[in-house]
Amino acid sequence: MVRHGPGADLWGEPLATLRRIQDEINRAFGDQRWTPSAAEFPPVNVWRGPDGVIITAEIPGVKLDAVDLTVHQNTLTLKGSRSPEAFGAETSWHRRERSYGPFSRVIELPYAVDPDKVKASARNGVLIIELPRPEADRPHKISITASS
Amino acid sequence: MADVTGEPRARHDAESTRNGPVFLPTTDIYENKDALYLSLELPGVDPDSLGVTLEKRVLTVCGHAGGDAPHGYSLSHAEYRSGHYERSFTLSDAIDGDRIEAAFTDGVLRLKLPKSQPAPAKTIQVRAAG
Numbered sequence: 295m296v297r298h299g300p301g302a303d304l305w306g307e308p309l310a311t312l313r314r315i316q317d318e319i320n321r322a323f324g325d326q327r328w329t330p331s332a333a334e335f336p337p338v339n340v341w342r343g344p345d346g347v348i349i350t351a352e353i354p355g356v357k358l359d360a361v362d363l364t365v366h367q368n369t370l371t372l373k374g375s376r377s378p379e380a381f382g383a384e385t386s387w388h389r390r391e392r393s394y395g396p397f398s399r400v401i402e403l404p405y406a407v408d409p410d411k412v413k414a415s416a417r418n419g420v421l422i423i424e425l426p427r428p429e430a431d432r433p434h435k436i437s438i439t440a441s442s
Numbered sequence: 443m444a445d446v447t448g449e450p451r452a453r454h455d456a457e458s459t460r461n462g463p464v465f466l467p468t469t470d471i472y473e474n475k476d477a478l479y480l481s482l483e484l485p486g487v488d489p490d491s492l493g494v495t496l497e498k499r500v501l502t503v504c505g506h507a508g509g510d511a512p513h514g515y516s517l518s519h520a521e522y523r524s525g526h527y528e529r530s531f532t533l534s535d536a537i538d539g540d541r542i543e544a545a546f547t548d549g550v551l552r553l554k555l556p557k558s559q560p561a562p563a564k565t566i567q568v569r570a571a572g
Contacts, residue, residue, distance in 0.1 A: 337521035337522040338519075338521055338522075339517060339519065339520050339521060339522060340517070340518050340519035340520075341511070341512050341515035341516065341517055341518065342515060342516060342518045343512065343514050343515035343516070344514065345514075348512045348515055350510055350512075352485040352486065352522050352549070353485070353548075353549070354468075354483035354484065354485040354548065354549035354550050355481075355483065355548055355549065355550040356548060357548060379470065379479075379481055379552075381472055381474075381479070382474060384474050384475065385472045385473065385474045385479075386472060386473055386474075387470075387471070387472045388471035388472060388473065388478075389469055389470060389471040390470055391468045391469050391470060392468050392469070392470045392481065392483060416548070417510070418484075418485065418486055418487055418488065418489065418507075418546075418548070418549045419483070419484070419485035419486065419487075419548045419549015419550065420485050420486045420510055420549065422510070422512075
């Protein structure tokens with residue numbers, strides 16, 4: 295572990311501090327794939343940006359068209375089913391670690407979303423849902439006129 | 443690294459040189475009389491980073507996930523993490539390494555490992571001396 299000397303510049307490189315925190319989190323979790331908050335399937339990550347929110351969810355083995363997405367005001371509902379692999383007769387199992395069956399998750403959003411603007415795609419088993427922030431909810435720049 | 447003992451390569455024996463976690467992919471394994479089938483969940487793994495090797499009787503699958511951060515966005519809530527996946531299995535049957543089939547769809551790697559035909563048993567004649 296790298297120790298920072300007493301003279302280390304705290305403000306010079308904020309990313310280094312972040313990286314150190316990330317390393318400590320990694321050590322605390324060990325090689326745990328999921329964080330303790332991931333109790334439900336699918337596990338999601340929430341990303342925030344100036345244009346809205348992007349939710350990514352791990353859905354290995356589930357096709358995009360088998361996922362049912364509904365948006366009602368500020369609630370996103372994600373439904374689907376994981377179907378087991380087709381295997382013939384006379385097979386014997388060595389390991390069965392994957393889970394199957396229907397899933398459903400409700401995620402509360404920080405704002406009401408226009409359902410027509412929601413975009414969903416999937417890549418390598420990760421579902422990407424783009425939820426743009428409505429125009430009315432965006433921060434508006436107020437122009438200040440100096441009075442002479 | 444050759445596996446001489448036939449034991450599964452223990453992941454925790456040595457620390458990875460890469461910074462970051464190494465995950466075990468969730469795996470289903472079943473077999474019939476012709477082949478052994480594996481399906482491994484590798485969500486977010488770039489197909490180009492996937493590696494499947496069979497060395498002696500040790501099958502190793504590895505891959506890297508982590509390219510899904512949307513540009514200009516910052517993570518505000520996390521339930522899963524990116525990193526490297528790696529898992530090794532020691533196979534009890536002799537596998538025909540030339541006929542292994544691998545397909546990666548929707549974040550699931552499916553492997554079919556055909557069993558090699560056993561060589562016909564050979565009877566050894568023992569001559570009694572004297």
